[in-house]
Amino acid sequence: MNIVGLSKTFYKDGQPIKVLDNITCTVPPGSITVFMGPSGCGKTTLLRIIASLESPDSGAIELDDTEKGQISFLFQEPRLLPWKSVYSNVELVLRNMMSTPAERHDRAMHMLELVGLSSFARFTPDELSGGMRQRVAIARAFAYPARLMLLDEPFQSLDYSRRRGLLDSFLQLWQSDRRTVLFVTHETTEAVLAADQIVLLSDLPAHVTAQLSVEGKQLERKLDDPELLTLQASMYRTIDRSYT
Amino acid sequence: MNHSTWTTKLVLLIAILVFLFGWHIVALLVHAQVILPGPAKTLMALWEILGSSPFALNIWATVLRAFESFVIILVTGTLLGIAAGYSRHVHQFLKPLLAVCKATPVMAVILLAFIWFTSATVPLFSAFLMGFPIMFIQVVNGVRSISSKLEEMTKIYGLTKKDRLLHLTIPSLAPHIITGAKSSLSMVWKVVIAAEVLTVPRYGVGSRMQLSQVNLETDRVLAWTLIAVFLTVATDILFEAGLRLPKQIKRMSHKKLASNMTMAGTGQ
Numbered sequence: 001m002n003i004v005g006l007s008k009t010f011y012k013d014g015q016p017i018k019v020l021d022n023i024t025c026t027v028p029p030g031s032i033t034v035f036m037g038p039s040g041c042g043k044t045t046l047l048r049i050i051a052s053l054e055s056p057d058s059g060a061i062e063l064d065d066t067e068k069g070q071i072s073f074l075f076q077e078p079r080l081l082p083w084k085s086v087y088s089n090v091e092l093v094l095r096n097m098m099s100t101p102a103e104r105h106d107r108a109m110h111m112l113e114l115v116g117l118s119s120f121a122r123f124t125p126d127e128l129s130g131g132m133r134q135r136v137a138i139a140r141a142f143a144y145p146a147r148l149m150l151l152d153e154p155f156q157s158l159d160y161s162r163r164r165g166l167l168d169s170f171l172q173l174w175q176s177d178r179r180t181v182l183f184v185t186h187e188t189t190e191a192v193l194a195a196d197q198i199v200l201l202s203d204l205p206a207h208v209t210a211q212l213s214v215e216g217k218q219l220e221r222k223l224d225d226p227e228l229l230t231l232q233a234s235m236y237r238t239i240d241r242s243y244t
Numbered sequence: 245m246n247h248s249t250w251t252t253k254l255v256l257l258i259a260i261l262v263f264l265f266g267w268h269i270v271a272l273l274v275h276a277q278v279i280l281p282g283p284a285k286t287l288m289a290l291w292e293i294l295g296s297s298p299f300a301l302n303i304w305a306t307v308l309r310a311f312e313s314f315v316i317i318l319v320t321g322t323l324l325g326i327a328a329g330y331s332r333h334v335h336q337f338l339k340p341l342l343a344v345c346k347a348t349p350v351m352a353v354i355l356l357a358f359i360w361f362t363s364a365t366v367p368l369f370s371a372f373l374m375g376f377p378i379m380f381i382q383v384v385n386g387v388r389s390i391s392s393k394l395e396e397m398t399k400i401y402g403l404t405k406k407d408r409l410l411h412l413t414i415p416s417l418a419p420h421i422i423t424g425a426k427s428s429l430s431m432v433w434k435v436v437i438a439a440e441v442l443t444v445p446r447y448g449v450g451s452r453m454q455l456s457q458v459n460l461e462t463d464r465v466l467a468w469t470l471i472a473v474f475l476t477v478a479t480d481i482l483f484e485a486g487l488r489l490p491k492q493i494k495r496m497s498h499k500k501l502a503s504n505m506t507m508a509g510t511g512q
Contacts, residue, residue, distance in 0.1 A: 051400060053396060053400075070401075070402060071400060072400075072401075073397070073400045073401075075393070075397065077393065079393055079394060079396075079397040081394065081411060081412065081415070083415040083418075084411065092401075092403065092407065092411060093401040093402070093403070095403070095404075095407060096402050096403065096404055096407075097402075140401070144401055
C-alpha cells in the first residue's frame with residue numbers, strides 16, 4: 001500500500017485545524033506498520049481515511065491488489081453488540097461472506113478458540129472483563145476475511161500485563177494469517193514488539209518525521225534485547241527533536 | 245425470603261391497612277353512603293358485580309378497546325418514530341400533530357370524537373391521540389441514541405441493511421419501545437375508561453361507572469374503580485413478567501451450560 005501526500009483539515013467553529021500534512025509512506029503487503037505519534041496528532045484520522053470513513057482533502061491511498069476489498073478494523077473500544085453473545089458477535093460479520101451456518105460456526109468457534117474464549121461463546125459482552133471483550137474483537141477482526149487490517153490503539157485502556165497478553169494473542173494470529181496491518185499506538189514497547197516498520201508522526205499537523213524498520217520475528221522479540229532498546233532510544237530522540 | 249423483602253412487604257401491608265382504616269374512619273364521619281361508602285360496603289358491591297351476569301362482557305369490552313388502542317399506538321408510534329428519527333423532514337411534518345395531541349385536554353378530545361364517531365370508536369380514537377405522542381417521542385429518542393460507533397462497526401464489517409436493522413437498530417430501540425409501550429399502556433387504560441364514562445357504550449367498565457353514578461350507587465362506582473385499578477396493575481405485572489422472560493431463559497441456559505461444563509470437567 002502506498003499512502004501518497006495525504007492531507008486533511010477539519011473546521012471547528014469556522015476555524016481550520018490542519019490534522020494531516022502531506023503524509024507519504026509505503027506499507028509492504030503482509031507486514032505490520034506501526035504509526036506512532038503524540039496523542040491527538042491525527043493517527044486515528046489517518047486510519048479512518050484508509051477505511052473510507054473520512055475523505056482526504058488531497059492525496060491518495062494506493063492499495064496492492066491483494067489488499068483491495070474488505071477491511072478489518074480493531075477500534076479503541078471493542079465495539080461489540082451488547083445484546084449478542086460472544087459467538088454471535090463474531091459470527092455476524094461472516095454472514096455476508098459465508099452462506100452456510102456450519103461454515104460460519106466453524107470459523108467463529110475456531111477464532112474464539114485461538115483467543116482462548118471458546119468456553120465463553122454463549123456469554124454476553126457485559127459478562128466479560130475488558131481484556132476478554134477486546135479478545136473477542138480480535139477474534140472478529142481475524143474471522144473477517146479482509147487482507148487489510150487497521151488497529152486504532154486497541155489495547156490502550158488496559159494495564160501493561162493485559163496489553164502484552166493481547167498483543168501476543170494478536171501476533172500469534174497474525175503469524176498464522178499474515179495480513180497487511182496498520183497499527184496506531186503511542187506506546188513505544190508495543191511498536192517495537194509488533195512492527196516490521198515504524199512510522200513516526202509529528203504533533204499537529206502530523207507529518208512523517210522518521211521511518212524505521214525492525215528486524216526479526218515478532219514473537220521472538222524480547223524487550224530487553226539491546227537492538228530493541230537502541231531502537232526505542234532512537235525513537236525517543238526523534239520524538240524529542242520534533243517537539244523542539 | 246431475606247429480611248429486606250419481609251420488611252418491604254410489611255411496610256406495604258401496613259400502608260394498605262392504614263389507608264383502609266382512614267377510609268373507614270372518614271366514611272363513618274361523613275355518615276352518608278351516597279357521598280362516601282366505607283370499604284366493607286364497597287367490597288360487598290364489588291362481590292355483587294363479580295357475580296353479575298354481564299360482568300365478563302363489560303371487562304372484555306374495555307380490555308379489547310384498550311388492547312386495540314395499544315396495538316395501534318405501538319405499531320404507528322414505532323414506525324413513524326423510526327421514520328422521524330432518521331428524517332428531520334418527517335419529524336418536522338409530524339410536529340404540529342404532536343403539539344396538538346400533547347396540548348389538547350383529554351376531555352376535549354373525547355367530546356369532539358363523540359361528535360365524529362360512534363360511542364364504541366371514541367375510546368379507541370381518544371386513547372390513540374393521547375398515547376401516540378408518548379410512544380413516538382420514545383422511539384425518536386431511541387433512534388437518535390443508536391451508537392454511531394456500533395453503526396460504524398457494522399458498516400466496516402459489511403453488514404447488509406437487513407442485518408443492520410435486525411441486529412443493531414431493533415435491539416437498540418427495544419428499551420425505548422418498552423418504556424414507551426409501558427407509559428402509553430397506562431395512559432390507554434385511563435383514556436379508554438374516561439371515554440367510556442362520557443360516551444357510555446353498551447358494555448364497558450366506564451359505562452358501568454357512569455350508570456352507577458347516575459343511580460347514586462357510589463359503592464358501585466368505587467367498586468368499578470377498583471376493577472379499573474386492578475386491570476391496570478395486572479397488565480403492568482404481565483408486561484414486567486414478559487420482559488423478564490428472556491433474561492430468565494438466558495439464566496437457565498447459562499446454568500445448563502455451566503453444569504455441562506462441570507460434568508465435562510469431572511469426566512462424568
